[in-house]
Amino acid sequence: MSASDLSSGRFRAAREHDWDRLEALIDRVERGRAPLLSDEDLFELPVLYRATLSSLSVARETSLDANLVAYLESLATRAYFILYGVQPPLWHRISGFFAHAWPKAIRAIGRETLVAVLLMLVGALAAYLMVIRDPAWFYAIVPEDLAGGRGPQASPDELRAVLYHSEGPLALFAAMLFTHNAQISLMCFALGFAFGVPTVLLLLYNGCILGAFLAIHVSKGLGLQAVAWLSIHGTTELFAIALAGAAGLHIGMAVAFPGRASRGDAAVSAGRTAAIAMLGVVVMLGVAGMLEGVGRQVVQNDAARAAIGGVALLGWLLYFYLMPVREDLDG
Template identity: 50%
Template sequence: MNAAVVTPSAIETAALRSDRFRLEREEDWKRLETIVTRMEKGRLRGISDEDLLALPGLYRTVASSLSIARETSLDAATLAYLEALVQRAWFVVYGPRSSLWEWLRGFLGGGWSAAVRAIWLDVLIALAVMTAGAVVGWLLVSHDPEWYFALVGKEMAGDRVPGASAKALHDTLFGAPEKDGLSIFAAQLFSNNAQVSILAFALGFAFGVPSLLLLVHNLAVLGAMAWVYHQVGLTLDFAGWIAVHGTTELFAILLAGAAGLHIGRAVAFPGNRPVLQATAEAGRRAALVMTGVVLMLVVAALLEGFARQLVNETFGRFAIGGFMLLLWSTYFFAFRGNAGPRPVKHRDASA
């Protein structure tokens, strides 16, 4: 097999071709490099309006030059220069213009609450479904206690079972955690609710049906447990025990289910918009809501891990839970803050 021989004339031809390619386009490359360098250094005042308007076009031109250079196997120096320039320009054209702190300030300062208000119909539907789920759980167990184990499960139920004595159930609410396993049960409950929140959102694309079913089942568990405590006259004590973290955690589940339902409704009823467009818009709005849901679950975990253990009487638990419910309700439905969500902004390359 004969190896290909590279002649001096071939090398000279390739060099001439590379030089010609560079001379024809170098002016645009230098102009883009100057703009990018100034923007990287924060010298925006030194950039003319003409250069700013030309930035997206220059970026596309240089990106095209890089593509041609790769296909025609130009010299390594030119390729390296273009690759570095395109990478720097990409961050300037498409990179975030606001810092994480600015985004967080916009998110908590009105963006999150505005997104929740935008899906108000889904929130109402999810609330109705959750209420129905709790009622169903209560009624099922009241007619046949065997339903309790189908809903709650023996591992999660522990000593909290139909027929347990009032003292045994009272101790699960007010006893020492190391004796009755309250901390373990609380952790199981939180883990379950966190999974429900994530799944209710993630499965929303299936017309929202799985999201609603998850809400029904999760609240049926709560309704079934409430009946068990009701039978021994501990309804208020159980409600207080749940309220400490439940007004935050259940609110988070409500919003997660509403976010999933919002996407499902967009898929099923896109209106005059194409399905993909309607789903994308609903997805962005729901994702903003879910970002806040994660924050609420973290707060709920802290309340569950500390406040409920430190406050060992029903009135105090109701006070904490009531305050958190008032706080979330005021923030979502009374607080306006900024005009709307402030997502991370990107420069439009098509400008």
């Protein structure tokens, strides 16, 4: 055996484990199994790629076995296209978000979503009972700019006009209500890192506002009409708030109870899932805005309003929790 063969053999023996590991990861990606790679695998890929480039450089400079050089060139080329190749088209990434990433993220925060819904229901029930017994509580719960003059002092005719007229004060009121709910959604998510405490309070408060408004309309004999008016867009909008709150709680729980990971690592891991869920919340708020700006004004029948709201809620539930989620979009 020549000295060059011995040198090539020692060189291969010292580095072959890294090459085999890189080749195994590349094979998994090329077979469409990239979503199954762990975080450690993803962090390891560029490190192994740089190590392979270094080996290739040494092999060329020292004139090692030509077959070895060819193998390393092929391996480095494959790794390059995996790491720096052409990105999937935009439509492919968008379809992946809706077909896989978003529903999977929502399912991952299912427990927190249930808690968020219960918190809003508790707040709504508490405020409803308080305002029904003493209407003065309405002013302590609902901000004046959000109430827009609709409170215990309003007559049934004034409240009915709000529910069935599309212009003027109603449009302004609806816009303020949508803006308020969008702000609540963003704050529920953004403040989740503080162990979830601000998120819990915001969810309770948003439920209180809903309960106070319903109490006023029920006391004037317009309870069903108010529910129908809210449902056409409210099922989507309130569900979006609950999901935003769930995303915030998911981060808060990871910070409070990180398990074996550090608080920082746990927060980062939970933040990835929560961020995907929050991107979807923005989509839901956009849908709610269209339903509120168009559907609520065009549709004046209470039954039709309630039906639209019910179908919207059922659609979201089926999409998030019953639709099959494709783990591999390319497979």
